[in-house]
Structure formats: C-alpha cells, structure tokens
Amino acid sequence: MQPADESTVLGDFGNAAFEHFGVRSTFFRRDGKFFANTDGPDGVLADFEIEYTFGVFPLQQYLIELSGGRLQALSIAWDSRPVAEGGQRWFHLYPDEAVPAGDILHWTGPEQNWNYMCAECHSTNLRKHWRADEQRYDTQWSEIDVSCEACHGPGSAHVEWAKAAVGDPHSPEAEAEDSLARGLVIELRSEPIEWVSDPATGIAKPSRPPKARTEVEMCARCHARRTQLFDANVPGRPLLETHKPALLETQLYFADGQQLEEVYEYGSFLQSRMYAAGVSCGHCHDAHSSRIEGAADDVCKRCHTPDRFAQPEHHHHAAGSKGASCVECHMPARNYMVVDARRDHSIRVPRPDLTTAIGTPNACANCHADQSAAWARDAVATWYPNGRWTKPHSAEAIDAGRRGRPEAETALSALIDDKTQSGIVRATAIELLMSCMSPASLASLARAIEDPDALVRSAAVDALAVLPPPERVRIGFPLLSDTQRGVRIEAASALAGEARFLNSAQRAPFDAALSEYRAAQSMNADRPESYANLGSIAARMGDRAEARRAYETGLRRGPWFAGLWINLADLHRAEGDDAEGERVLRRGLAAAVDKAALHHALGLNLARQKRLEEALVELKHGVDLAPGDTTLAYVYGVALLSADRKSEARVVLAEALEQRPADRDLLYSLATLERDLGQLERARAYAHRLFEASHGDPGVRALLEELQAPAPSPPTRAQEPR
Secondary structure (H helix, E strand, C coil): CEECCCCCCCCCCCCEEEEECCEEEEEEEECCEEEEEEECCCCCEEEEECCEEECCCCEEEEEEECHHHCEEECCEEEECCCHHHCCCEEEECCCCCCCCCCCCCCCCCHHHEHHHHCHHHCCECCECCEECCCCEECCECCECCCCHHHHHCCCHHHHHHHHHCCCCCCCHHHHCCCCCCCCCCCCCCCCCCCEEEECCCCEEEECCCCCCCHHHHHHHCCCECEEECCCCCCCCCCHHHCEEECCCCCCCECCCCCECCCCECHHHHCCCHHHHHCCCHHHCECCCCCCECCCHHHHHCCCECHHHHCCHHHHCCCCCCHHHCHHHHHCCEEEECCCEEEECCCCCCCCHHHHHHHCCCCCHHHHCCCCCHHHHHHHHHHHCCCCHHHCCCHHHHHHHHHHCCCCHHHHHHHHHHCCCCCHHHHHHHHHHHCCCCCHHHHHHHHHHHCCCCHHHHHHHHHHHHHCCHHHHHHHHHHHHHCCCHHHHHHHHHHHHHHHHHCCHHHHHHHHHHHHHHHHHHHHCCCCHHHHHHHHHHHHHCCCHHHHHHHHHHHHHHCCCCHHHHHHHHHHHHHCCCHHHHHHHHHHHHHHCCCHHHHHHHHHHHHHHCCCHHHHHHHHHHHHHHCCCCHHHHHHHHHHHHHCCCHHHHHHHHHHHHHHCCCCHHHHHHHHHHHHHCCCHHHHHHHHHHHHHHCCCCHHHHHHHHHHHCCCCCCCCHHHCCC
C-alpha cells in the first residue's frame, strides 16, 4: 500500500476507458492527481480521487476514500503482467456478473471495505479503530506498508543494540546471535535442527521435532483465511490468540483439502506432510521478499534427493516437461482475483482415484484435459502398484460427512481420533459430525476437548451445541480456562445459555471468557455479524432487552445481513408476538441478501399463525432459492404433510434424501409417511436405513418392529359390523 503518485501508480490514467455490464468507467489525471469516473454508491457516474495504490504484481488495486473514514477498493483493477501474458489492461474482479450499486460486492459496499477486509495485512501496527458511537473509522498505522515491526514486534531495543554494536553487525559472529540477543521481541529464525537425508526414502528428516511453530503462526496472521478477533497482535503468540482460522469448509476447500476458493496458504500447509515433519515457511521462502530461493524444483531438491525423485522412474514424464516438475504435480495452481495464480501449499500426491470416487480435482488433468480421470487413475496404479492410492484418505470421510452418507458418523469419528491426521482435518471432521452425531460418537467429541491441538479443541467446543445442557457444561467447562484465547471465547459462547447451571466457582472463569468474547465482537462492531453474535449471547442468557438492542443496532449497520432479521423475529416469537415477527421478516426480505433463509423463517412464522397455505408458499420459495439445503426441504415436506398433501411431501422428502441419504429426520418422515399411505415395504426399507443410521436407537427399533408386525387379517362376514 502506497500513496497514489507518479512513482507508485501502474495503471493507465491517460483517459483510458473500461466498460463492464453497461457501466463505462474512465481513468484520468487532473492537477497531478489520479481519478476514476465510475458509478458511485448511488449508481450515478462521478469523479473519485485515487488515494492509495494497493498491490503491485500481478495486479494493482486502487483505494478511494468515502465518508466516515472508509477506504474502498475499486473493483476495476490494473493487470500489471506483461502484454505477452495478457496484462497491461484494466479488468473487473467480477468479470462474469453485474455488480450494481447497492450490491454488497459493489466497490462502495461492505465487502470491498479496506478498513475491515484488507488493512490489517498491508500496513504495520494497524489499528482499525471503529468508532461505533460516531459510525466512522479512525484507522491508523505506524507505517503504511509492511515493515520490520509487522513481524518482529517493537524494534526500539533492536535500534539500541545496533547503536551499541561493536564491529561489523553482519560478521559471522554477529549473525550467530539470535534475535532476542539483538533486542528483538521474538526469534523467528528456524531452530538449529539438523536435517539428515534418510537413505531408505531419499527424503531429509529433522534430527528432532521443532519445539515451536512460531514462524508459521506468525505468517498465518496474513496468509490464512481467518477472522480477526483482537486489534492488538502480540508477536510470537499462536494464531488462535488473535484470529479464528477457517476450517476445510465446503465453500472454501475440496473434500480432500485442496484449495477451492481464496484461502491463502496456512490452512493448506497445515495439512501437508512437510508441516508435520517440521518444515517452516522460511525453509523455502525468503522471509523478507516471500520469494523462493532459486527455481521452484531446486527448492524441493534440498530435501528430496534428485537422484531418486528427479528421475523418469519417479515422475514418468520426459525430463524438462511440466509433468516432470515437482510443483506442477504436487502444488498445482489456481487463479484468484482473475490473474493471480497461487499454488496449493498442501503439497500432496495426485489422486485421480479420488476424482473418480468423489469428484476432487487432480493435477494430471491440468495437462491431460483430453483424458478422463479413470485414465489417469489407471496410469498411476500401473506406475505405483503399492502407492498412496491403495490407502484410505481423509477425503472419503469428509465427503461422506458433507453428503450425509450412511457411513459418515463412523468415518468422521475415526478421523477425529486419528492422531496421524493434521489438526485442521480433524477439526473439520468434528464440525461435520455435528449433523450426524449420536451417543455412539460422543466419546470422540469428549476426547477432542482434551486434544493438544487448539484447532481441534476449538471445533469440539462448537460441537457442544448438539448436547443436552448438563453434558455441555460437564464436557466444555475446562475450556473456559484454555491456554489459547480463541478456544476460551468459543467456550464462553457455547456455554452462555447454560450459565445458570454454573456454580460460584465455575462462574469466575466463565465471566472472564465471556468478557473476552464480548471484546472480540466489539472489535468487529463495524460488521452486522458481531451484533448478531452479541444479541444471541444476550438472548440465551435471558436478557431479551439487550438482545433487541444488539439486533436493532446491527440492522442499522448492515441491513443486508439476514441473520439479524431472523434473530429479531425469533425474539418476538419468544415474546408471543408473531405478528410483529412477520413484519420484521417482510422488511428483511426487502433489504437482505440471503432471501432463502428469510422465506423459510417467514414460512415458519405464518405456520405458527395458522396460515398454512401462505406458509407453504414461503417455505417453497426458500427451497427453490437454496436447492442444496436439505433442512429447508425437510421442513417444507413436513409442512406439506400437515396440509395433507402427502404425494407432494413424498416427492420433496425423497429428493432431499437423495442429497443426504442418511439424514435421520428425512428417513423417519418417509418411513412414517409410507406407513400411513399403506406402503409397508417402502416404509420398512426407510426404517431399516434409519435403524442403521441411528446405531440401533430404541425408538427406531420400536418403529421397525411395528412395521414388521403382520397386518391384521380382514374381517370375516360374521365379524363385519352391522
């Protein structure tokens, strides 16, 4: 990030024009300054001064200041690649969709706000400083770009060390001093561990495991898909002290952990065998430029013996071809922000067998687009008859969990307990287990609460929501005093509704963790989501007045966030005023982005008001807008049953079951529906599936026995009623 001037601006501001879905923008100079004439927050073309440049290569964005201290990132960016690579042009970051004024993705909208979305990672010692009482930002920094103290912490003692240094500070003797001796706050250099090549594998191994992963956790602050929790970063502390990293969520990662959306490097690298072996960022990248030291494959050869791996016997491709490249096979790239190719840092073996089984991508297809995944699978099987493809992969359990397959609970429980898997994979398994948990998998959750990996503990806390309140307190209470703040605040949130079950000794750690949770939400009070969280905490603790204040404040801040409208309407439901809740939800439909959730909530509201036909219309709208959400389909199907529209209900529920074939609610509804329709064979088939999915639940057993009982004989003539 730099002030926009002749030395920093790369784009063509010589009256260059760019058109996107009918909006013609012009870039020009006036009085030595740089301007864009484009559609503003009201959709009207106007001149906007460029205040700062943002980025250099392969693209440069431009920041414009709007009211309230907001800096907004223009969605039209400059492609700074050479012409030969398609660069030196203006382009839109959303090339295939119209983004009109009022859309949250428009350059004037909340998703393009620099203060919240970008600033922390592009300046040094940045403080967002949202002034909630004034509804404005007072964002400040020590240095406009990323400088020494961004990673090393306060440098005043280091300056004093440099002033007092005797002799050459770059001499071998001085270089041997660690960072702490030089007056820096933390030591970021890799530990003095000897890496020795293993003749059996041809791969270097560390002489001992690293004591800490300080460098990886430091880099993760900006190289992770994460949410910031606190404004002050303490150098050397784990990521979960200040941020909450995303897990392998369906919209972010493929089931095998490969990058799908823009997730940066941390979540991928945590999955890698390199991270597990003790490799750190600085082993491959120069810490100050982030560039790798030498050609990409040469970096790999430091630890992977070329005589073994840089050979056709290993890669089965012609020397010098893309197929012989380490990174092309093991770190395939995907483009983000249209022109920015980023390599996948999970550094994995290509698995075309998983492509054929569950649809995950494989690197082979990047070159062999004319061949099928089965062709690639067979080639790999021929080359490596005992290779990785012969062994189970976490992707199979993750995919089963995402699809709600019958084997999901057992597979996910086993994955959670498998300590050879990375923490982020096991934490993801916990998150998925929440939708299919039974008493059979409770033991895995209880063990996860005590896991040494903080990501696993944090996910386990979230999963407590599916447990009865006493169990929730018993299992989750210890994490209120966890060593990492990110875990403590999750525990406070999870246990807020059970505060009344805490005794006086337990209340102190709960109150302390709850205070930290509220501080994290207040730090992000420029976003409506934080008010939804604060309101939810207040509602679960019985303070409806405070919950209402939080929801209404959040709606003033971000009326586009559907969760606030739904929560506020639910508050009215709890107070017995569904009529007011209906008015809230209809206002939300006019303002919010997620219409499906609002139509669903409105349908439930109308059903409670005994307006079933109107409710069915709204519930169907929700299903139509979110066809992959089987929960919405289940509720709609049950509502159709209530209206005695059994044939329609059968279709809706059966289609939802195709998406999640082990969903217990869907199976039970279909079993009882078919029973009521006299289709006992179909009912038994659904009940048998339900019995397997519920691990022999006594209630399901009773249903199955009922369905298997012989039907009563038809009455004889003598028995017929007169």
